Amino acid sequence: MGLTRMTSARRGYPVLPRKQDSEDRDMETLAFERLDHVMRSQDDPTIGIGRQTILNALEATMLDPKEREHLEQLLDKVVPTADKTLTLTDWLEFCKAYEEEIMSSGHINSTVHNILLVVDQFQVDTWNNFMQYRQSTWASAVASVLLVIAFLVIAGFSIADFWTDAKLAIRQQTTANGYESAEVSRFFFFVRTPWWESLLDPALFSFEMSYYTKRNDPSTGEIIEEYEKVPWKIVKKESVSWWPDSISSDVVGVAPEAPSVSLSGAYYMNYFHQLEVRLVACMNSTSPGAVVCRSEAEQRNALHGGSVNLVSYSPDTYESVPRSKYWTLVMDETKQVDLWYGRKTVEKTPKTPIHHTEASTVLPLKASTEQISPSWGDGTLAVFWFSQDSEMMTETHVREDLTTLVGSLGGNWASLLSVFGLVALLYNRHALESSIKLLRERSRQTEDLRIAAALNRRSLRMARHRPTKVPGTGAAELTNGDQAELDSKV
Secondary structure: OOOOOOOOOOOOOOOOOOOOOHHHHHHHHHHHHHHHHHHOOOOOOOOOEEHHHHHHHHHHOOOOHHHHHHHHHHHHHHOOOOOOEEOHHHHHHHHHHHHHHHHOOOOOOHHHHHHHHHHOOOOEEEEEOOEEEEEOOHHHHHHHHHHHHHHHHHHHHHHHHHHHOOOOEEEEEEEEOOOOOEEEEOEEEEEEOOOOOEEOOOOOEEEEEEEEEEEEOOOOOOEEEEEEEOOEEEEOHHHOOOOOOOOOOOOOEEEEOOOEEEEEEOOOOOEEEEEEEEEEEOOOOOOOOOOOOOOHHHHHHHHOOOEEEEEEOOOOOOOOOOEEEEEEOOOOEEEEEEEEEEEEEEEEOOOOOOOOOEEEEEOOEEEEEEEEEEOOOOOEEEEEEEEEEEEEEEEEEEOOOHHHHHHHHHHHHHHHHHHHHHHHHHHHHHHHHHHHHHHHHHHHHHHHHHHHHHHHHHHHHHHHOOOOOOOOOOOOOOOHHHHHHHHHHO
16 A cells, blocks of 8 residues: 655654544654654664565555566665665665666666767756756757758758859949950851851952051041051861850851950040951952952852851850850941940959959950941951940959858758757657656655555564653553554554
């Protein structure tokens, strides 16, 4: 029969449920005085209870079978032999082992428990009798592992995006162009017949390149126009690293020999400098070494309805792919094409605080306008004028810097921590509260067990030896009838 644990107002010891009459209260006080002498005596630590007495008390207490099995297993560790007596020191060790078993429930062994304490980042703890207990669970440990894995995956992608500028943001601002000198590079021209065949035959046509310069003479106020020939070269796919995939490898084009050409000023200004490229049909000449042109019919058959093509490339802009344009050739007329290159300043923000903003100026092809005029009479089929556009664009490449990366990783960690951590902490807190609740219940059970074992032992002794008076107390002397009644109550 289990005993209910209550608190005595006089000494704080657990007592049996009280009855109304004073005689029973005196008998209970007498019994627990003797119980205190047996179980809490410090003068003779060998005084205790036998193993069988504890087992008999287990049978008498109203414990769940599973709880009873726990107690018996722990008792086997403290009192391994049947003839050994359970001393006060053994009893305290038994209670401590019982408590440890409660707070570490669900763990296979101490090694697994220690691993959980290391892995579980959301463990909770509490103090009991100057001992700290840490609550960790498999669910919380799994949440901790998933948290770390998820963060490492996100961090890996974030770092990869940081190095590859995957999060590049481009801001553009347009202002008026000041027409300062700038360089144009990476372009070439080529001609195709009406049958889409590449053609470069000096007996049919030729390219002529020259600088056109218009300036105002400040001394006389006159306008001076000058032409300066620009040598050109033949280009093929083997000689151009940025050759576009849309152009076949058998195409033969022409480009200036210099790696770049300069453009400066505008036609309405005091100084104007531009590149002029002309496509001229072959015309016979009496000059020594001149090429003998083919007939006019052959020239018309090869060029009329064909096209002249321009391929340009500006790798320093966000449009870092080659672009091509074409114009249809018509005999007996001259096609006048203005190629407008937009001046663009590209700024790249630094990735780390120790670096500075990188700036460069490029002139990508922005647009073209064309006019058709009667033939110039010198065989010119098409003329191209390279000029700067009236607007200038400042393009800022805002790259992800190290500070932004660290802030992003910190935000991701906080987000993951709030998702996984909140659930894990609540689960661990619930597990800890359940363990504390179970600990309180088992503490009462061990008190009941201690009381039942002590009274069981004392009742046997009292049946053999009738005490006349309890030493050191003011309790009344017990008669044989009182003793028998006390034994029956126990």
